[in-house]
Amino acid sequence: MKKWHLIIDVEKCEDCNNCFLACKDEHVDNDWPGYSSPQPRHGHRWINIQRKERGKYPMVDVAYLPTPCMHCEQAPCVAKTGGDAVYQRQDGIVLIDPVKAKGRKDLLGACPYGAIYWNKDLDIPQKCTFCAHLLDEGWKEPRCVGACATGAIRALLITDEEMRTTAAAEGLEVLHPEYGTAPRVYYKNLHRFNKCFLGGSVAVMINGREECAEGAKVRLNNGPLVTETTTDCFGDFRFDNLERGGATYLLEITHRDYQSKGLAIDLEQSVTLGTITLVQIAA
Secondary structure, eight states, X not given: OOEEEEEEETTTOOOOOHHHHHHHHHHBTOOBTTTBOOBOSSSOOSEEEEEEEEEETTEEEEEEEEEEOOOOTTOHHHHHHTTSSEEEOTTSOEEEOTTTTTTOGGGGGGOTTOOOEEETTTTEEEOOOTTHHHHTTXXXXXXXXXXXXXXXXXXXXXXXXXXXXXXXXXXXXXXOGGGXXXXXXXXXXXXXXXXXXXXXXXXXXXXXXXXXXXXXXXEEEETTEEEEEXXXXXXXXXXXXXXXXSOEEEEEEEETTEEEEEEEEEOSSOEEEEEEEEOBOOO
């Protein structure tokens, strides 16, 4: 059975909010009987964009994380109503029945992702519908996908086995796998949002002046894991997708004719080391 899935590339999202606006355009003041009642003009973010800043000047990284309803296979909201007021279709889309769910404000706490919103005027819970009313009319993708200018969001109608193969091939992850809800929204480059980076610059002393050290070898050792890179023409280096807390990273920098330098770093958040200057080996 083919089911709908979303793939969101965190690296491609630029926080333009086209997806959010397309959702508003489709649902504000529009009633889609059997699918959803009109979305309020303000307050609801059926596809919410979270923001995160990592590092510090001069090496700063900003990432954006679009978070719609995850349309989970093991959806807690469906379980809470016994599949009545909230149900999952055969194509994987989870919908809130706008009639049966009336007055069910308790459903807001059922979603660990915080994807359900309360419409106080209509007295109903609401969320992303995957634009099911459009898909049932033959559309190939929900509005948020078509509105994304950078191609950060993709919709796939494939089997679960095909999705697992795609996830393995593209290095996709789900958000908060510890929730155990089996989401149908997958993320690429999720490390930009939930992992750390370690970066800095290497310089050498030439005729009493600091110069950028291009081509210096930088090795990062974390127990059995050893990662290497070389500095660019500005002397910069960077390691990403690093776990925070619980481990000490050992950094070693080597460059021809200069003394090596080592640092021990505990990562609780992304770290920008600034400029590390190597001293020339005495003749």
